[in-house]
Amino acid sequence: xxxxxxxxxxxxxxxxxxxxxxxLGQTLMHVQNIVWIVADDSESCNPRLDTLLSNLGLPxxxxxxxxxxxxxxxxxxxxxxxxxxxxxxxxxxxxxTDGVLYFGDDxxxxxxxxxxxxxxxxxxxxxxxxxxxxxxxxSPIIKNNKVVAFFDSWPAKRTxxxxxxxxxxxxxxxxxxxxxxxxxxxxxxxxxxxxxIGLKINEIEPLALGCTEVYVWHTQTTKTKAPLIKVAKDTLxxxxx
Ligand code: UDP
Ligand code: MN
Numbered sequence: 001x002x003x004x005x006x007x008x009x010x011x012x013x014x015x016x017x018x019x020x021x022x023x024l025g026q027t028l029m030h031v032q033n034i035v036w037i038v039a040d041d042s043e044s045c046n047p048r049l050d051t052l053l054s055n056l057g058l059p060x061x062x063x064x065x066x067x068x069x070x071x072x073x074x075x076x077x078x079x080x081x082x083x084x085x086x087x088x089x090x091x092x093x094x095x096x097t098d099g100v101l102y103f104g105d106d107x108x109x110x111x112x113x114x115x116x117x118x119x120x121x122x123x124x125x126x127x128x129x130x131x132x133x134x135x136x137x138x139s140p141i142i143k144n145n146k147v148v149a150f151f152d153s154w155p156a157k158r159t160x161x162x163x164x165x166x167x168x169x170x171x172x173x174x175x176x177x178x179x180x181x182x183x184x185x186x187x188x189x190x191x192x193x194x195x196x197i198g199l200k201i202n203e204i205e206p207l208a209l210g211c212t213e214v215y216v217w218h219t220q221t222t223k224t225k226a227p228l229i230k231v232a233k234d235t236l237x238x239x240x241x
Contacts (some may be wrong), residue, residue, distance in 0.1 A: 003119050004099035005034045006091065006171065010065075010083030011049075011106040012041035016221050018052060020106040025056045031115045035099075037090065039063040039083035063090060068184075076186035080105065080164075084182050084189075097175040102168045107221050114215035117207040118168035124199055127208040129163040130217040138163045140204065142211050147204040158191040160199065165216045166190075169197065 007028065011017060021038070028036055036058050040049060045064045053060045065086035071078055084103055091101065100121045104110065118125055126147060128139035133153030138161070140147040152161040167190075174180055177197045182189050208215050 002033045005031065005115060005119055006037055006087075006096070006099055006101050007031075007034055008037045008039065008084060008087040008101065008103050009106050010039050010041065010080030010103075012079075012083075013046065014223070016223070017106070018048070020221065021049070021052055024104070024106055024108075024110075025052065025058070027110050027112070028058055029056055030112055033119075034058065034115070036060040037063065037087045039065040039086045041065060041067050041080075041083055061087075061090060063087065071184050074186070078184040078186045078189065081182055081184050081189060088180065088182070091171065091174075092178070097172045099171045100168050101171055101174060103164045104216075105165065105218075107219055108165050109217040109219045111215040113208075113213075117215070121168045121170045122205060123173045123203050124167055124169050124194070124197070125205040125207050126162060126167045126211070127206070127216070128211050128214050129166040130214040131220075132163050132218050137214070138166060140166075140206055140211050142206050145206065145210060147201055147206055147211075154187070156187065158188065160191045160194040162190050162194070163218060164190050165218060167194070173197070 009024065011021060025036070028034055036053070038049070038053060038060060040046060040063065042064055043066050045062050050062055053062055063086045065083045067082045100118055102118055126140045128137055130137055132138040135151065135153040138152040141149040141151055150161045155161045174197060180193070180196045182193045185192065
């Protein structure tokens with residue numbers, strides 16, 4: 001039987017939110033045996049988001065996972081952490097030990113081949129992520145079909161200098177690490193999470209044709225600053241003239 005993919009997507013309210021989730025959701029409609037865990041950085045579950053999710057016809061879990069207020073004033077904000085932690089605790093409390101976990105942000109772009117490969121992850125699989133940092137790619141380095149090192153533009157003394165979208169974890173494997181967690185530490189979330197699940201380099205399963213192909217890209221949508229303030233000012237201006 002085809003192993004199930006638990007695809008965890010952090011999201012947050014802003015004007016691009018519904019567009020991002022429509023695009024991603026319609027990618028996921030092409031994927032068999034997938035559960036979409038959408039964790040919103042919001043105090044409650046937005047009913048419009050719930051309508052979007054139910055209209056896709058995919059099995060989904062809609063979680064409300066607001067970022068604790070204290071982190072919002074940090075120099076470097078830990079984006080998506082409260083969301084992923086909520087998804088991890090949902091998986092744990094529902095005792096899900098079959099299938100594969102993947103963290104896919106709402107603005108990333110996914111080639112469908114990613115899903116057919118990560119689905120068969122036995123422990124932890126890894127693969128390149130496009131459009132990351134100065135080097136434009138973050139990838140494991142492979143020798144004799146084994147991961148031996150990492151190519152990443154921001155090593156930062158991390159043991160696992162990889163992007164959140166660059167790995168998948170088997171849920172039976174994850175269940176052996178009840179203390180698995182992701183800290184509120186911007187830039188070090190992947191490293192700390194992979195340390196918390198006792199990852200060993202010789203156990204990593206390289207995917208995407210020996211890490212020579214890119215099946216996921218860290219795309220980013222341009223943000224417009226305070227559009228509503230501009231509308232308000234323009235309205236004021238127009239009403240005067
Ligand atoms: N995110 C969030 N709350 C925030 C900012 C971001 O939940 O205040 C989510 C966002 O939807 C995305 C993930 O966290 O899925 C990473 O954020 P973003 O894409 O802005 O970060 P970047 O890719 O630029 O590092
Ligand atoms: Mn992003």
